[in-house]
Each structure stands twice: as structure tokens, then as C-alpha cells.
Amino acid sequence: MFVVAFDQLARRLGSAPTFESVAEFTLLFAAVWWAWSGNTVYAARYGNAGRLYRWGTLGELILVAMVALTLRGDLGDIAGFFALAFGANRAVQAALHLWVGRQSPELRGFARRLGWATGLSALVWAGSVLLPWGGQGQLVAWTLALLLEIFTPILARDVGRAALPHAGHLPERVGLLQIIALGEIVTQVVGGARQQRLSAVTLLPALCAILLAVSLWRLYFDQARTLPLLGAHLQGRVDTMLAWFYGHFPFTLSVVMLSVGVGQSLGSGSARQAAVLQQFVAWPLAGALATLAFLRWTTLRLMGRRTDRSLWALLVGAVLAGLLGPTDLDPLRLHALAAALTITVAVLVATDASTRRLGQIEQRVTARLAEDPEP
Structure with missing residues (x-):
């Protein structure tokens, strides 16, 4: 429902x-x-x-x-x-x-x-x-x-x-909602492309939008997503857990708005409508990357750290995404640049040694809680 x-x-x-x-x-x-x-x-x-x-x-x-x-x-x-x-x-x-x-x-x-x-x-x-x-x-x-x-x-x-919410059940359900939201990008892209004649001109922007959705999926699930909730169970850090959970609202909101932008821009007619829809690609993408940076920061803060390469990559990516707004781009160039930007950030996060270390910590803490639910 x-x-x-x-x-x-x-x-x-x-x-x-x-x-x-x-x-x-x-x-x-x-x-x-x-x-x-x-x-x-x-x-x-x-x-x-x-x-x-x-x-x-x-x-x-x-x-x-x-x-x-x-x-x-x-x-x-x-x-x-x-x-x-x-x-x-x-x-x-x-x-x-x-x-x-x-x-x-x-x-x-x-x-x-x-x-x-x-x-x-x-x-x-x-x-x-x-x-x-x-x-x-x-x-x-x-x-x-x-x-x-x-x-x-x-x-x-x-x-x-x-x-406190269950350390395994809540992240699973939250992650499922993000998959649903990211799937809305594909739904809107298919709907927008159906308004145009099937050709390379319509297929290439649609492909870029799908690559954009996949890259956001990878960025979200590359995070050590359960650490803020695990920290609440082990250290009583309820404030960090709430910041992590509430931080998902702007991410889901941005992704759904982005789906409207990429989908509708494929079938846009007038130059004025295309200019408006361009903002619905640039700024929601900036919002999604900025929110991912916030979620990353909540995890790093729990580990006693302030920043890492992935956090900077997400922040710079959010700024560059916002800069796509005032430029004059057709749907192909807009979607291609947005996809290239998101793919680059996803690669930087995936290859960051900090991402791997946080994932290992998450696995160890999860195993500890499974052995002893009462820390």
C-alpha cells in the first residue's frame, strides 16, 4: 500500500x-x-x-x-x-x-x-x-x-x-523502502520514454537514468547501515540512532523527486518545461548525495571520527550536482552528466579503505549482539 x-x-x-x-x-x-x-x-x-x-x-x-x-x-x-x-x-x-x-x-x-x-x-x-x-x-x-x-x-x-528497535529488522525494512524508491526512477523513466518514438535519442537518456539509479543503490548499500542502531544497543546512543533514521526521510524524498525529474524530462516538450524539469534532476540528486553524506557522518561520529574520503566525495558530488541546475542542458547531456557524477562518487566510496573497515566493524558488532543480546 x-x-x-x-x-x-x-x-x-x-x-x-x-x-x-x-x-x-x-x-x-x-x-x-x-x-x-x-x-x-x-x-x-x-x-x-x-x-x-x-x-x-x-x-x-x-x-x-x-x-x-x-x-x-x-x-x-x-x-x-x-x-x-x-x-x-x-x-x-x-x-x-x-x-x-x-x-x-x-x-x-x-x-x-x-x-x-x-x-x-x-x-x-x-x-x-x-x-x-x-x-x-x-x-x-x-x-x-x-x-x-x-x-x-x-x-x-x-x-x-x-x-530500542531490533538491530536487524529495522535496517532491513528501511533498506527495502529505499529499493522501492529507487525502483520508482525506473518506473518513471519507462513512462517518460513511452511518450517518445523508440530510438537512440530516447534510449540513451533512459539508460543513463537507470545507471544513475543503480549507482545510488550502490552508494546507499555500501554504507555500514546498521552501525548507528548497533551503537544504540551497545552504547545507549539513541540520539545517533534517531539522526540516522530521520536522515532517511530526505533521502527517500530526494529519490522520489529525482524519479519525477528524470522520467518527465524524457517526454518534455517546451524549452520552459525542460528547464523546470532540469532543476528536478539537479537538486534532488544533490539532496540525495548530501543525505548520504549525513548518514556517513553519523556512522563516522559513532566511531569517533569526523571525516573520510567517502564523506568528501559525497559532499563534493552534492555540490557538483547542484551546479547542473543553472546550466542549459538537453535530456541526454543532463542524464549523462548526472549518471557520470554519481558513478564516480560510487566508485570512490566503494574503493575507500574506510568503507571496508566500517563494514568489518559492522559484521563483528552484529555477531557479538547475536551471541549476547544483552550487552
Whole structure:
């Protein structure tokens, strides 16, 4: 269901790729991403074998499907339906947390805080239906409701040590979402190429876009992805774990926006539209590389280091990607330069001795936790 919702959001942005639509897209994307993260982290914290979780997840998925159905048309026409569906999703999530707090005394402090915050957020979403649909007041209410939920785990991180997510399950689910987001690039590229006659002129930019997606996949999975979460289990570094997890939001957002840029630019007609779509390639790629640099930094910080060659490669790559924005490029040159840049950064990261060492540390720590779950 989350796959469908992300695809609907990409199509929504692709139908009118203007800078004015980015803020609306970002807010709606943040809501769907947070619904996914709530279900994912809940399962990683408390397990997914209970009957209540299965019934709750079924309800959440049905409501996410309803959210996806509302993601069409003008916001002024669909905002109330979106708010009701999403608010009901948050109410289910709140009930799950409150149930955990009732059943597990050792988890009560953390679970109840998340439950009450999520429940209040659900009320705000439902109450926003009474405001003008798509108006500034409603959008502010949605933003405040999301911020309430986002900051609650940060403010409750001390008691959150009693409910750390599983060191293996959470990275696996987070990685799966990134694969889905990167796959959206291929989906949008195929859709954009179908609008043009099949020829080398359309195939070469599409090939470059696919190479770009594969390079981003390699860059993401070359990271020692579980070390911040392992550090929370071994050292109680909940702040680093939260920075690592929240850092995935801008990466997923950038990748989905990038999919719109590379896909729509293949079928763009006017020079003005091509210029706008060029920004939707340059800046999301810069955002994706910058976010990967941040994720790298969280891991290095945990190891007591500040930088390495890979971090600098990612940062320089983000700057160079941003410089593609103001240049005047046709789709072939734009996609070729973006792919060449990303491939170069991926090679630099893959051949960095620090990448290999971090991977070895990750394997040793994972094996230690497997032998002794209570550090």
C-alpha cells in the first residue's frame, strides 16, 4: 500500500512539476513516510507476531490505501478526505502504542508518550476537516500534527532506551523502502520514454537514468547501515540512532523527486518545461548525495571520527550536482552528466579503505549482539 501511495505522489508531482507544488508534495510525502515509519518502527520495537499487531497493521494498510486514493486532483478538493483517512491511520497507531503501554510495565513510559502524542495528532488531522480545504490554516495544522509526532521520540529518548528497535529488522525494512524508491526512477523513466518514438535519442537518456539509479543503490548499500542502531544497543546512543533514521526521510524524498525529474524530462516538450524539469534532476540528486553524506557522518561520529574520503566525495558530488541546475542542458547531456557524477562518487566510496573497515566493524558488532543480546 505504501508503494502505491509513493507512486501516486510521484505522479501527482509529475503532472505539474513546478516549484510551487514542491511544498505541497513535501508535506503529503512526509505524512505518508511517517505512516510507514510508525508501522515499521513499531514492529521493530515490539515484534510483529502478536494478533493485535496483525489486526492493527491490516487496519493501517487499508487506511493507507484510502490515503492513496485521495492523492489526486486539486488539494482544495481532496484535502478533507486525505485528512480523515490519515487521521484514522494515526488513531490506529496510537491505540497500538497505548496497548503496549498497558501490557508491558517496562515499556509503559515510552509507549504511552508515543500513544498520547499520536492520538493528539490524530485529533488534529480529523479536526482539520473543519478548516477550509487546502487553505493555509489546514496546512499549518497538518504540519504541527506531524511535528508533534516527530519530536516526541526525540524528547522521550531517555525512556526510549527500554524499547530500542531490533538491530536487524529495522535496517532491513528501511533498506527495502529505499529499493522501492529507487525502483520508482525506473518506473518513471519507462513512462517518460513511452511518450517518445523508440530510438537512440530516447534510449540513451533512459539508460543513463537507470545507471544513475543503480549507482545510488550502490552508494546507499555500501554504507555500514546498521552501525548507528548497533551503537544504540551497545552504547545507549539513541540520539545517533534517531539522526540516522530521520536522515532517511530526505533521502527517500530526494529519490522520489529525482524519479519525477528524470522520467518527465524524457517526454518534455517546451524549452520552459525542460528547464523546470532540469532543476528536478539537479537538486534532488544533490539532496540525495548530501543525505548520504549525513548518514556517513553519523556512522563516522559513532566511531569517533569526523571525516573520510567517502564523506568528501559525497559532499563534493552534492555540490557538483547542484551546479547542473543553472546550466542549459538537453535530456541526454543532463542524464549523462548526472549518471557520470554519481558513478564516480560510487566508485570512490566503494574503493575507500574506510568503507571496508566500517563494514568489518559492522559484521563483528552484529555477531557479538547475536551471541549476547544483552550487552
